[in-house]
Amino acid sequence: MQPGTKRRYRRNPGGRKNFLPWILLAPSLLGVGIFTLIPFIDVFRRSFQKAVGTGFVGLENYRTVIENQAFRLAAGNTGKFLLICLPLLLGLSLFVALLLERLGRKGNLLKSGFLLPMAVPAASVVLFWQLFFDREGILNHILEIFHIQGPDYMNSSGAFGVLVAVYIWKNLGYDMILWLSGLLGIPESLYEAARIDGAGEVQCFWFITRPLLVQTAFLTGTLSLVNAFKVFREAWMIAGNYPHDSIYMLQNLFNNWFTKLDMQKMTAGAVMLAAVLGIFLILCQKAEERWKQ
Numbered sequence: 001m002q003p004g005t006k007r008r009y010r011r012n013p014g015g016r017k018n019f020l021p022w023i024l025l026a027p028s029l030l031g032v033g034i035f036t037l038i039p040f041i042d043v044f045r046r047s048f049q050k051a052v053g054t055g056f057v058g059l060e061n062y063r064t065v066i067e068n069q070a071f072r073l074a075a076g077n078t079g080k081f082l083l084i085c086l087p088l089l090l091g092l093s094l095f096v097a098l099l100l101e102r103l104g105r106k107g108n109l110l111k112s113g114f115l116l117p118m119a120v121p122a123a124s125v126v127l128f129w130q131l132f133f134d135r136e137g138i139l140n141h142i143l144e145i146f147h148i149q150g151p152d153y154m155n156s157s158g159a160f161g162v163l164v165a166v167y168i169w170k171n172l173g174y175d176m177i178l179w180l181s182g183l184l185g186i187p188e189s190l191y192e193a194a195r196i197d198g199a200g201e202v203q204c205f206w207f208i209t210r211p212l213l214v215q216t217a218f219l220t221g222t223l224s225l226v227n228a229f230k231v232f233r234e235a236w237m238i239a240g241n242y243p244h245d246s247i248y249m250l251q252n253l254f255n256n257w258f259t260k261l262d263m264q265k266m267t268a269g270a271v272m273l274a275a276v277l278g279i280f281l282i283l284c285q286k287a288e289e290r291w292k293q
Contacts (some may be wrong), residue, residue, distance in 0.1 A: 036089075043270055049264075065272065093176045117170050124239065126237040159246050174227070185212075
């Protein structure tokens with residue numbers, strides 16, 4: 001280098017671009033780490049210890065939870081609720097999304113109607129369902145017109161159907177929007193080419209719409225699964241801490257354990273629930289990847 005000349009440094013725009021996303025994600029990653037990952041690691045550690053003190057008990061807490069009759073009841077009801085509600089919600093929301101897509105601008109009013117439950121406060125929703133399904137509620141008064149004696153829905157096995165109806169009514173509009181976003185991303189030229197070749201509506205749906213909605217289906221199913229575990233708020237506001245056995249969910253059980261400070265059961269149950277959900281989501285993701293191939 002000659003005297004008096006300045007050293008020139010080459011910038012690495014590619015390296016800066018690779019580093020920039022981590023800078024932007026740092027606040028979110030920090031929040032998730034502090035408020036989610038670290039507390040869960042502590043819960044996992046406590047699940048192998050006594051409720052008071054630091055005594056190691058191995059898998060004793062897990063055995064206690066599995067043998068608990070309330071846990072078996074709650075786990076069975078939660079599994080039944082998911083198996084019934086998720087396919088029903090996904091199917092109905094997809095049907096409504098397909099219908100609204102065909103209607104175009106004419107369906108804007110219907111979209112607002114389906115999205116209205118998302119804007120209604122949970123307390124108002126619960127009050128409406130209580131008035132509708134109470135022993136002296138609106139539904140039973142309608143049945144009396146036809147000389148039919150209606151049951152006390154919330155204190156019978158019919159409470160499960162009420163909870164399913166509340167969940168679907170509350171989340172139908174949200175899933176419908178997700179399906180619509182996926183449908184709008186499918187090029188119209190594919191349908192036009194298929195119709196020219198003589199394909200009908202059923203064939204267009206099966207060979208074009210269905211394969212191209214796999215990613216949307218995975219996202220919608222995952223969010224619906226998460227929302228299904230939030231149904232505790234409605235169930236608790238409708239029936240309290242100890243509802244009918246048919247709607248006694250894991251959320252009710254964990255809430256009761258929390259009020260009793262039953263820490264060893266809470267931590268073991270939380271770890272088991274997280275493990276089951278994690279395995280289920282991983283299997284769904286693997287199935288989605290295999291479907292793409």
